[in-house]
Amino acid sequence: MAEITPRELLEQEEDTQKDRFLTFLIGNEFYGIEIRFVTEIIGIQAVTEVPDLPEYIRGIINLRGKIIPVMDVRLRFKKPFREYNDRTCIIVVDIKEVSIGLIVDSVSEVLTIPEQDIVEPPQMNKGFNNRYIKRIGKVGNDVKLILDCEKLLTDSEIDSVSNAI
Amino acid sequence: MSSQYINEPLLDMFIFESSQLIQQLEQDIIISERESYLSELAIDEIFRIMHTIKGSAAMMCFNNISTLTHSIEDLFYFLREENPQDIDYSTLCDLVLEVVDFIKVEIEKIKNGDDADGDASTLINANKDFLSRLKQFSPPSDTTETKSHISPDTQQIYISQNNGFAPHSANLFKTVIRFDEGCEMENVRAFNIIHNLKNITNEIRHIPENIVDSDAARTIQNDGFIIYLKTDCSYEEIHQHITRTAFIKDLELDQLSNNEQFGQFEGGVKIQESKGQGYKEQSNKGQTEKELQFTSAGQSIISVSVAKLDKLMDLTGEMVIAEAMVSQNSDLKGLELDNFHKAARQLHKITSEMQDVVMSIRMVSLSATFQKMHRIVRDMSKKLEKEVELKIIGEETEVDKNIIEHISDPLMHLVRNSIDHGLESLEDRRATGKMLAGTVTLEAKNAGSDVLIIVRDDGKGLNKEKILARARDNGILHKDESDMTDREVYNILFLPGFSTKESITEFSGRGVGMDVVTKNIEAVGGSVSVDSLERVGTTVIMKIPITLAIIDGMNISVGNSRYTIPTTSIRESFRPQEADIIRDPDNNEMIMVRGQCYPLLRLHEIYDVKTDITKFSDGILVMVEQDDKIVCIFADELLGQQQVVVKSLPSYIRNERKIGGLSGCTLLGDGSISLILDISGLADFTGKDIKN
Numbered sequence: 001m002a003e004i005t006p007r008e009l010l011e012q013e014e015d016t017q018k019d020r021f022l023t024f025l026i027g028n029e030f031y032g033i034e035i036r037f038v039t040e041i042i043g044i045q046a047v048t049e050v051p052d053l054p055e056y057i058r059g060i061i062n063l064r065g066k067i068i069p070v071m072d073v074r075l076r077f078k079k080p081f082r083e084y085n086d087r088t089c090i091i092v093v094d095i096k097e098v099s100i101g102l103i104v105d106s107v108s109e110v111l112t113i114p115e116q117d118i119v120e121p122p123q124m125n126k127g128f129n130n131r132y133i134k135r136i137g138k139v140g141n142d143v144k145l146i147l148d149c150e151k152l153l154t155d156s157e158i159d160s161v162s163n164a165i
Numbered sequence: 166m167s168s169q170y171i172n173e174p175l176l177d178m179f180i181f182e183s184s185q186l187i188q189q190l191e192q193d194i195i196i197s198e199r200e201s202y203l204s205e206l207a208i209d210e211i212f213r214i215m216h217t218i219k220g221s222a223a224m225m226c227f228n229n230i231s232t233l234t235h236s237i238e239d240l241f242y243f244l245r246e247e248n249p250q251d252i253d254y255s256t257l258c259d260l261v262l263e264v265v266d267f268i269k270v271e272i273e274k275i276k277n278g279d280d281a282d283g284d285a286s287t288l289i290n291a292n293k294d295f296l297s298r299l300k301q302f303s304p305p306s307d308t309t310e311t312k313s314h315i316s317p318d319t320q321q322i323y324i325s326q327n328n329g330f331a332p333h334s335a336n337l338f339k340t341v342i343r344f345d346e347g348c349e350m351e352n353v354r355a356f357n358i359i360h361n362l363k364n365i366t367n368e369i370r371h372i373p374e375n376i377v378d379s380d381a382a383r384t385i386q387n388d389g390f391i392i393y394l395k396t397d398c399s400y401e402e403i404h405q406h407i408t409r410t411a412f413i414k415d416l417e418l419d420q421l422s423n424n425e426q427f428g429q430f431e432g433g434v435k436i437q438e439s440k441g442q443g444y445k446e447q448s449n450k451g452q453t454e455k456e457l458q459f460t461s462a463g464q465s466i467i468s469v470s471v472a473k474l475d476k477l478m479d480l481t482g483e484m485v486i487a488e489a490m491v492s493q494n495s496d497l498k499g500l501e502l503d504n505f506h507k508a509a510r511q512l513h514k515i516t517s518e519m520q521d522v523v524m525s526i527r528m529v530s531l532s533a534t535f536q537k538m539h540r541i542v543r544d545m546s547k548k549l550e551k552e553v554e555l556k557i558i559g560e561e562t563e564v565d566k567n568i569i570e571h572i573s574d575p576l577m578h579l580v581r582n583s584i585d586h587g588l589e590s591l592e593d594r595r596a597t598g599k600m601l602a603g604t605v606t607l608e609a610k611n612a613g614s615d616v617l618i619i620v621r622d623d624g625k626g627l628n629k630e631k632i633l634a635r636a637r638d639n640g641i642l643h644k645d646e647s648d649m650t651d652r653e654v655y656n657i658l659f660l661p662g663f664s665t666k667e668s669i670t671e672f673s674g675r676g677v678g679m680d681v682v683t684k685n686i687e688a689v690g691g692s693v694s695v696d697s698l699e700r701v702g703t704t705v706i707m708k709i710p711i712t713l714a715i716i717d718g719m720n721i722s723v724g725n726s727r728y729t730i731p732t733t734s735i736r737e738s739f740r741p742q743e744a745d746i747i748r749d750p751d752n753n754e755m756i757m758v759r760g761q762c763y764p765l766l767r768l769h770e771i772y773d774v775k776t777d778i779t780k781f782s783d784g785i786l787v788m789v790e791q792d793d794k795i796v797c798i799f800a801d802e803l804l805g806q807q808q809v810v811v812k813s814l815p816s817y818i819r820n821e822r823k824i825g826g827l828s829g830c831t832l833l834g835d836g837s838i839s840l841i842l843d844i845s846g847l848a849d850f851t852g853k854d855i856k857n
Contacts, residue, residue, distance in 0.1 A: 046837065048726065048727075048830075048837065048838040048839075048840070049725075049726055049772075049774070050814070050818060050824065050827075050840065051771070051772035051773060051774075051824060051827075052772070052824045052825070053818065053821060053824070054821070057818065057821065060814070060815060060818070060830065060838055061838070062832055062836055062837070062838050065479070065482075065483040065486070065832065067812055067814070067815055067830055067832075067838060068815055069815045069817045069818050098815075098816055098817050099815070100815075100817055153817065
């Protein structure tokens with residue numbers, strides 16, 4: 001059979017997405033996020049506040065009829081809040097079938113970072129940021145911090161537990 | 166045909182079909198039991214159901230189910246053929262129901278992705294015992310044995326194809342096999358035959374060629390199953406071999422004189438097939454009558470996955486919003502557009518009609534849910550030795566599919582409670598001069614945008630004193646006893662913490678997990694109330710909305726945020742005088758309206774919204790009522806009334822934390838999001854400092 005099975009298709013798709021990262025800026029740092037998680041990038045829009053949520057979840061937005069929560073990555077990293085401007089973007093990511101928008105200072109570009117240029121982050125005992133950084137990519141002289149998306153979404157429980165201790 | 170073919174859709178189909186059949190079987194049995202007579206029709210029906218399940222279970226390799234159903238099938242085969250007299254119906258029904266339960270459990274396991282590993286041997290033995298006892302009373306004839314050995318044949322599927330026959334085969338045969346009508350899964354049976362024949366033949370060809378395909382079943386049904394085979398065996402041997410298979414209606418076995426026809430077939434499978442199709446058309450004509458009967462028997466119904474309906478529902482909701490966005494677009498303000506408005510009105514008409522239709526698709530009648538209760542009534546009355554009659558009224562009432570799922574458990578609970586605690590024992594009933602058989606009535610009816618589901622029994626009713634005593638003991642009385650109306654006393658039953666395990670026996674009234682009932686019903690936006698008269702009976706009324714998906718809502722604004730209040734819970738809205746506001750020492754605010762005092766809720770405080778309007782005289786108060794709890798909500802202004810499509814909050818937020826007082830969100834005409842207030846949740850805020 002000459003048909004392409006869904007598995008092969010998936011593999012092909014994964015192949016084109018392999019090693020590709022969407023990079024964005026928060027403050028002065030470049031962060032990277034695996035392209036397979038990204039659904040789309042939209043400009044900042046009116047966010048409806050939802051009460052009683054952690055500060056870094058700004059609320060919900062209407063994405064063509066689909067209601068998704070938005071998280072301010074700045075606040076998630078415990079950096080000071082910065083007013084949104086026309087450079088501010090929402091990166092809509094789809095992680096484990098949960099859609100969420102990530103508010104970032106600005107989106108930079110899509111980069112290919114080959115496997116050999118990605119290294120494990122240095123072991124540091126201090127610094128809470130480290131938790132969300134999966135690995136570090138080297139591009140020329142620059143360094144891109146590659147985010148662990150799953151942790152970004154699910155870490156709040158661990159957060160609260162460690163705070164309690 | 167090995168396990169690699171057993172894929173998800175097939176499994177889904179198996180689960181769906183089997184559970185439907187099982188439900189049907191359960192009903193049949195219960196009806197038969199009530200009449201303590203098994204009609205021929207019922208026996209046939211049960212036999213057929215068991216047979217179908219057996220077949221499909223064997224196909225899916227769930228051996229325990231197939232062997233179990235096989236034993237029941239044997240039993241009913243005997244009943245059908247021998248028609249023995251004086252059967253012990255209640256034992257028989259017990260047996261079948263046990264089998265039903267077993268299969269249900271297994272199907273549940275399969276559904277959850279576990280192995281169907283239940284051990285059916287005790288049940289099978291019980292069935293066999295029963296059968297042999299029956300046989301003792303009426304000696305069996307030979308016919309019982311011949312046909313009922315199907316599963317041994319099915320087990321032979323995995324026999325190696327290689328055999329030691331010489332290549333020069335003497336005999337060529339053409340066979341046309343027709344199966345009994347309604348024996349189901351012709352293709353699997355055909356496969357079986359081919360497999361069995363492979364051991365004794367050298368070459369074998371068949372039409373239709375691909376019998377794994379599900380279409381093949383229909384082709385075989387219509388055209389018969391045609392096999393060409395080359396073998397060393399004699400005519401008799403082949404004939405015997407094929408007739409061993411079950412459910413063969415007739416068999417044409419011709420010996421072909423030479424290789425010609427066989428060769429022709431080899432060369433021209435395609436031609437033969439097209440011929441076969443012509444034949445099919447012919448036979449179709451002959452069968453039109455039968456098929457007509459089929460269609461009239463309700464084949465115009467298709468089953469659609471709920472996910473697709475949900476999607477359709479979502480899209481329709483989008484369309485309603487999009488329509489509002491277009492027709493109320495702010496760009497149109499102040500323009501004279503007669504033709505546009507005409508067109509917009511037409512669009513509005515169509516969208517609202519479409520919305521109605523989509524809603525109606527999701528409506529399911531309550532009858533399946535109600536019918537399930539027969540089984541519970543039967544089991545309970547046997548166990549408790551009470552005579553109970555179940556009356557069902559208005560089972561054709563329709564509610565949204567999502568809601569049905571939520572009321573099935575509470576209903577079961579209420580019926581159980583009615584029988585267990587409501588109805589008196591036989592002696593008591595005799596003593597009070599009531600009919601010996603107690604009655605439990607299930608009633609459903611429409612009331613506006615709600616459906617009332619009523620569970621009524623003619624038992625001893627609730628005992629107020631005992632309820633109060635119990636409530637006192639548990640420390641859940643918040644009011645002075647003398648102040649409480651009967652209704653309030655009865656509603657104590659639904660408070661969490663009222664029911665304890667001990668109360669089942671020592672307590673005359675109810676209260677076993679009634680708070681669970683309330684919780685379930687409240688989850689779908691309904692309410693439960695109870696009324697009772699001592700010695701006459703108890704009535705529990707569940708009030709549930711017909712649908713959850715679209716509600717009438719009043720939009721209000723607080724600062725930049727929008728909120729939607731379900732219109733049904735709004736009593737009135739008004740602008741208060743500062744003088745009517747009362748503050749207690751804890752700084753709780755209240756308002757006096759027509760001599761009644763109501764708590765006040767400042768939305769901007771609860772939800773921490775920035776707004777300029779904090780003085781009551783600048784904003785507006787909306788008085789809302791839910792489950793006899795009344796609060797006044799303070800908002801900046803009313804924005805207007807609108808039908809809104811309810812959407813749940815994103816799962817990420819729901820997982821993060823449960824937000825009090827919000828039941829979901831919706832999109833407004835301008836595309837902005839409004840949060841839907843949950844009134845009963847909001848009412849819980851009153852009197853509490855929510856910051857803690």
